[in-house]
Amino acid sequence: MTEGVVPGAAAGTRTARAVQITAPGLLEQVEVEVAAPGPGEVRVQVAWCGICGSDREILAGTRPAEFVRYPVVPGHEWSGTVEAVGPGVPASLLGRGVVGQGIRTAEGTPASVVGDVEGWPQEYEETGFTLPGGWSEFLVLPARYLHLLPEGADLRAAAGIEPAACVAEAVLEARVAAGERVAVVGAGTLGLLAVQLLRGLGCEVTVVHRGPGREDVAARCGAAHYVTTEAAERDLLGTFDVVIEAAGAPGIARTAVRLARRGGRIVLTGIPPVDADDLSALELVSRNVSLLTVFGAPTRAWAYAVRAFAAGTLDPGVLVTHEFGLAQASQALEELGARTGALKVLLHP
Helix, strand or coil, rough: CCCECCCCCCCCECCCCCCCCCEEEEEEEEEEEECCCCCCCEEEEEEEEEHHHHHEEECCCCCCCHCCCCCCCCEEEEEEEEEEEECCCCHCCCCCCECCCECCCCCCHHHHHHHHHHHHHCCCEEEECCECCCCEEECCCCCCEEEECCCCCCHHHCCCHHHHHHHHHHHHHHHCCCCCCEEECCCCHHHHHHHHHHHHCCCEEEECCCCCCCHHHHCCCCCCCCEEHHHHHHHHHCCEEEEECCCCCCHHHHHHHHHEEEEEEEEEEECCCCCCCCCHHHHHHCCCCEEECCCCCCCCHHHHHHHHHHHCCCCHHEEEEEEEEEHHCCCCCCHHHHCCCCEEEECCC
16 A cells, blocks of 8 residues: 555646545545536535555455446545535525435436435445545535534534434334343444444443444443343343444344344345345244345435434544544554454544
8 A cells, every 4th residue: 555645637727635545555645626617516625534454455456347447536434514515505604514325316307305315316426436525635426415403503513423423224124122131242343333333322331342342432331231142142042123234244134133032123234245044934934033134324324323413312522533634544443353442433524
C-alpha cells in the first residue's frame, strides 16, 4: 500500500482534501475540485466520517466487483453541515446538521418514496463505493437523501447513524415487541447499535459474542446479559423470540437460527465468506422459524434511526474508540484491522 499526494484540479479552482482508493492496495491523498451543487443538490461540509469493514474490503480488493468502482473516495458513514444549496433546494437547509442515505434509487419511482432498496430500476450506486464519499472535506449529493438532525446535534455521534439505520431495518423487519427476549449475535458496531434500539423498545437483550471483553460497553448500550458464543450454543439454544445476527462470521447464521425458539424470528445482516456452509433447510422448516435478511438501509430505517437519535435512545458516540485526521486514513484503517480493541474509528476532515 502506498500513500502520497496526487495533483488534482486545475490551477485557480477551489479544491479540497480527500483520500482516494485508486485501486486495490493504493491509498492516496488527493486534491479534488469543490463542485457547485446542481439542481436539487446540496454541498455538505463533512464533520466526521466512520470507517467500516467494507472500506477495508475496498482497499484490499475483496469487495464484490458489482459493489465498488475504482477510483473511489470512500466514506458512507458521514455527518456534516449543509454549506451550499443548488437550484430548487430551500435555502433554509443552509447551516443545518445532516446525515444522508447512500444507496441511490430512481427519482419519481415508488422505490424512492418508500425506500425499497430492492426496487432499484438502475444499477447499484452508493456513496463511498461507486460515488464519492465522506473521506473528503466536502460532499455533494441530492437533497432528497438528506435527514435533518436536531439543532445543536452532536455530529461526532451522528456519524454512526448510517450503521444504526442498517440495524434499524433489522429491528423493523423483526417486528419486535416490548418484553420479548432478543439475542443480538455480535458485539461490533452493528450489534451494539441494535442493542440500543432494542432496549429503547423495552426488549430484554442478550449479547452473544465470540469472546469476553465487551461486557461493559454492551451493558452501557442496554444489554441485560452477555454470553460467549460457545456458552450460548451450549446453554441457550431455542431460547429467544427474536435473534438479530450482526457478525458475518462463518457458521454464525446457523447459530442464530438455533438460538431462536420454535416459531421465532431471525434477521441476518452479516455477510460471511462465500464458501461458508451455514444453514440447513431441514432445521429452518422443522422448527417453523421466520428467516429474514437485510442489506443496506431503506428510507424508513433511516427515519427510524434519526428519530431514535433525536430522542436520545440511540447514541452511537459511546462506541467511538479512535479518531484520526484525514491525512491519517491509512493509520486508521490499520487500527481497525488490528483487532486490538478498536470499535468505531472516525476520520475528522
